[in-house]
Amino acid sequence: MIIPLSLIALLALVCVGLLASPWPFLAPGAVIGLAGLLALYRRPAWGLLAIITLVPLEGLFKDSELSASKLIGAALALVLLLQLAVGQLPGERLRSPMWRLLLGFLALYALSFLASDSTEMSLGHFRELAVGLLLFAITLLIGRELNLPLMCRLVTLSVTLTCIMAMFSAKYQDEGRAAGLLEDPNVFAMLIAIAVPMALWLVLKSPNWLQRLFWIACCLLLLAGMTKTNSRSGLVVLLLSLGIVLFHYRDQVARVRPRHLGFAMLGLAILLPTAAALMPPAYVARIQSLALLKSGVNAFQDDSLGRRSSYIVVGSKMIREHPLLGTGPGTFPLQYATTGYAKAFSANKKVGDLYRRAHNTYLEIFSEVGVPAGILFVGMVAFALYNLLYARRLWMQQGNHDQADLLTHLCMSMLAIGLFLMFLSAPNHKYLWILLALSSVLRLKAEEARLAQGAA
Template identity: 25%
Template sequence: MRVTQAAAPRWTSARASWHTPVLGVLACATVALAPMEGYLFEVHGQLAKVAPALLAVAWVVIRVRERRAPNAHPVHAVLALFAVVLLASAAVHAGGRFTVDYTVRWLPFLLLTVIIADIAARELPIRLLLGAAAAGATAAAGSALYAMFAEGQPRASGPVEDPNDLAYFLVVAVPMLIAVLPARPPTPPLSTTASVSRAAPTLGTMVPSGRWAVIGVRVVAVLAGATLVAGAMATLSRGGFLALTAAVGWLLLRRVLPLRVLAGALAVVALIGALAMSLAGPALAKALGEKSFIAGSNVDARELRWQAAARMLAENPVLGVGPGGFRSDYAAASHNAEVGEQTPVAHNMYLEVAAELGLPGFLLFIGLLVLAAVATERALRASRDRRPMVAVQAALIAVAVASTFLSQQYYLPLWLLIGLAVAAESRLHERRGSADAGAPGDQ
């Protein structure tokens, strides 16, 4: 009996020891590979779904074995209600051309939000997932820039087929780099006595090495940030530029972006731009001219689509036109305004969600964003290190701005940020609960 009792904790600990690495590898792979889905699709049409599917299976199996449910949060209730509205709208419009495909696209993101929120609250550091997202986006930016100059493409693309969608991934990842920057090591006081200096010679050797490590990480972050910004600029996405401006402005407003880091990143971006002009000046000038030429027509097309989305919502306010219904109903709703585009997206996440899922779905969707913003602010006020939560806030702002011009509800960054916001607030509640349990009054 004594042997069994002594062995049980070790077995439980050993079992738990492999849970975290498995979930960590799969979660980081899911996050890092999301900006590379274009390349994955070229290899196999289902390859981009492998990492998320394995993560979901592993999470379910582990939580069932542990008999542990995710910590309750208001976001879970909103996600559940949103899923009900989604399925109800899909059932009403079951005969739609894209209904099944888009319903299947929605549901995994809702589940992934719950999974990310749970594992980031229990097993994985929030910084790790932010770093994985930033690393994947940086790799995508670098490969897109290389393909642009090596293959003569007019705009950066490839990792994601549409340059505007690629810009979305890159811009949202820029604030995430702030979360992985190390804090500056404390400088030892200059007024130390000779006896103290002689008694602790190792202190003098440790501080410079710590500083060099900090400098090294900051240099890597500057290079990564410059690559992300250069890649986003190379997509020639105006919505991406506005989103980047808003995100960087928020980082400066909350005083978490060191001016030296910003200046270094801008200098590297300027260097990349000068190098690009020297190597491919005529091609870049041609691309900018083409972008300026079609800019007016793009504005007109988006105005037509926004009007069509508003018309669909007005005619179907309860359950909308169904998942994917904007694409199938656009020609009729717009009175065939775009002959060359019969099944486009709305290029506005908010109007597209409202048109397809009605007012209930739209309000629940906005509720997710509001709850995420509130959760980050609560966690921020109780955090000693403000950078991770400010980074999440800035990335959410980038999502909100970019999605005014793009349909981004089917891409991971939005759902990753909601999950991380929930995880941060869950961690806060757990710390407060532990503190209360350890208080003398409770004891």
């Protein structure tokens, strides 16, 4: 406890200094900070849970330079460094096969940064990516202590709360589309797609009907929030998630008796027409617009699809001209602004509206950092999915179906992120980097459990 005592002494001096300064009212804040640091020192996983919970709520602090998640992240990083320094936390926890892909990606990223067309834009991109890298290391260190059922509850409640706010307040909408607190309907749709598998797991594993009804209500609110986002990709991902759930629980579905099947069919007969009737007409129109893809994209018929097609054209040109190192991290908007597409698809004809991101993380990485780095990035996402599926298989072999079920739903959340990266520019998303690291931790825990079972 030497380090905590030194922290107490340091913060005591800070309190005394604040009391003697022109801002004595700040002294209680130092005491609260001390209490928070001591709590994180004893339970670092609480800090990670707090960061995970605050991701959908980050819009509340958009006008502040120092948000709650930044404070918690900085304090958690400080605590973990202190624990590593005194040997309280084993550095072996940082070991992960994922580092092979990540270090290769970072090496190519550094070379692309040095050859960038705009050092300023690349520096801004790196600042954003650094947050994800920090969360990756933090999750490797304390992912073992993470309470996964509690994480599922917190994510579900946090995203559900933002759904309620977005559906009933125009303040959290973007031209009629629910955007939550992040001011982007598509990013909000991705959060819902990540939360739905966790909410379904809570429904299936609730110990009593009261809790089950509560989580069912959360699921319905999440689905209502998804329709309010008008996100076509979100609907596709949700349908895929539902298909995976049915496949995973196929044995349980097969045991449904005919009389129960009749009630299920009756429920579907009532639910589907009701959902179709309540679905916003704008969302139905956007879904129907996907039929345009059969005959090619026509920008006059669907401006959104035409704009996304222009990103692919520009990105493909960047890849052909700079296949090895790209044009530099974060420089896609600079390249896009010089094309005729930027002016053609500019909604308000403002200069800032010309600089658009690729709205496709994979395309953005391939075009900005190069093909080799893009392959490594895709490899990390695929490897995370493999880790979760492998861990699930190990738990199934050990007969621990509860853990296998949880891994299935976490894999669905990871798959939702991987699919949504095709429609969003979000290489720094916190959930992405947390799940990348968590997949390695969960696989290692499953392997250790198998070895312990074999030794017994």
